[in-house]
Amino acid sequence: MRRHVLPLLALLALTLALARAAPAGPQPALVLIPGSSQAALLGVWEGRRWLEDGDAARRVRGSEGYRVQALGGQVASARGARAESFGAPCPDAFGVTLSPGPRFPTFAVATPAGARSRPRPVTVLPVTGAVYRAAIRDELVKRGLREPAVNVTRVVRADLDGNGTDEVIVEARRFAEGSGLYPPPSGQPGDYSVLLLRHVVGNRVRTSVLGAYVALRARDPNSTDFGPLATLHALAGIADLNGDGRMEVITFGAYYEGYALTASEWTPGAGLRARLETGCGA
Template structure:
């Protein structure tokens, strides 16, 4: 009898766990649609097409959200309501969002969560700063890349709250660009040695170490005979704590030939690992 009772308790608490509201819902705002990147159900990120009924209900009921980008929180938004299938990829789910905030660039992100997604300030350093030009020049030399250093972003923030700032550097040649609607442009590589690098410099036991999150280098320019044209575009679009552990994650948006997406990295104590990704492509 007692065993049956415990069994029932276990079953009902498991059902309760499965049915509890998502801890967070993450949204990606682009020019023509707002994508549901995923929901944090328990400790697991679930893709939009596989959401639990309670996550679906939370989204349908409306999400009080915070907008954020690579400068921090930029405002509030109401999101959710109707959910439909994305226009390009059938695994993508899109919903509505409403905000009075003018977005400085796209893509931008929004999260519905109970915690402050940007607990520490993010500051930006000029791309022309000689220190970071030199760091990128050295990184290129190590990789035997002959093209000049072209820094597109330098951001400074204490990601892991160890009271020491990390420095995030993106470099790209040809230069990173945005279109007339402030949307990230896809820049194709056409010459050997053109590159994009996404690096993080972090002090560990008093010493600066450089971690590479993602890099692209044109080894062989596309000549139309085999493979596909290569896009170099990589951009740190946002920095935020999306799982509520107090550590901030790095959003690296990228474009590929006929596709686009985002990879989200965190500091795991030893290095940076990808905790979530989203993408859509032909």
């Protein structure tokens, strides 16, 4: 009898742990963009499916408790208001005011207070690593920059899908004119923004491009055409947004008067697959 009771007790303990890790009811996923007074509503997980836009906003009733966490590990607690439309020109994009408002210098992700949004460590690595600088240089040379000025801005390591092998995301950018989250309308020769994901397949390291912009030549000053628009690609967060044990990669893409946020799942076989997207721009 005893040998049957112990497995049952272990199963009961696991069931209780999973219940604690996955709060009942709708689970909003928010992203704080530096400098913004509201957190952008990515979507709401409703048990079996994601809701976006107005459908998601209607499920955010206000007074929800959130755990707010930046990539570097800073954590804060907050309570959210109802979701509100950003209005024109983005009526289908929604924001949530958090109180108290976390003051992180970088992006942060807000998930329900009782959720386990980081089932495995997310580690920020030094940007000076020779391996990652070489990976950025190789990608830029491949895209036509002969002697790129390599400027790695972030390196983050995490086991995204829980298979026991870490992935590494490398972010790099350089804009001669302008700084911050929004690039100039068009880039100067040598400008770039690149976001790479490095993962192991068998015994080999593979590199996947999550986003890339490279300027090879200057814009004609006599032309009214800005194209191609300069684009910034950044890592905004890594978190398990729906409690399935896999951590989504949240990316931020911006041009001079707008942005997009995308939450994607990673698997070694299929790569990165977008699950949620929101944004605002003229």
